[in-house]
Amino acid sequence: TWITRLSTGHSKGRVARLLLLLDETSTDDSFFLPTRDDMGAMLGITTESASKATAEFKRKGWLKPLQHSRACIDRLELSAEFDEA
Numbered sequence: 001t002w003i004t005r006l007s008t009g010h011s012k013g014r015v016a017r018l019l020l021l022l023d024e025t026s027t028d029d030s031f032f033l034p035t036r037d038d039m040g041a042m043l044g045i046t047t048e049s050a051s052k053a054t055a056e057f058k059r060k061g062w063l064k065p066l067q068h069s070r071a072c073i074d075r076l077e078l079s080a081e082f083d084e085a
Helices: 002-007 011-025 036-043 047-059 075-082
Strands: 063-065 070-073
Touching: 002 011, 002 036, 011 036, 011 047, 011 070, 011 075, 036 047, 047 063
Parallel strands: none
Antiparallel strands: 063 070
16 A cells, blocks of 8 residues: 555655655646655654655656746656665
8 A cells, every 4th residue: 555655665765655656646747845854754754864865866867846846756767766566
C-alpha cells in the first residue's frame, strides 16, 4: 500500500516515493511541493534528511522546483532509481 511505501526504507527512497505519488495524483504537469518540515513529518524522517534528499534530486535534475510551491520531476529517472512497485 502507499502507506507502507512511504513509511519504510531509507529516507531518500521515502522522499522519492512521496514525489512519485504526488506526481501520479496531480492533474497537470506539476504538483504542490511540501516543505522539508512537512515531508519529514509525513515520512517519519528528519527535516535534514528530507532536505538532503531533495537537494540531491535537484542536483541530478530529477526534481525541478517551480513558482508558487510547485514542482515537477523526471518521473522516469526517479522511478528507475527508487520505485519498487
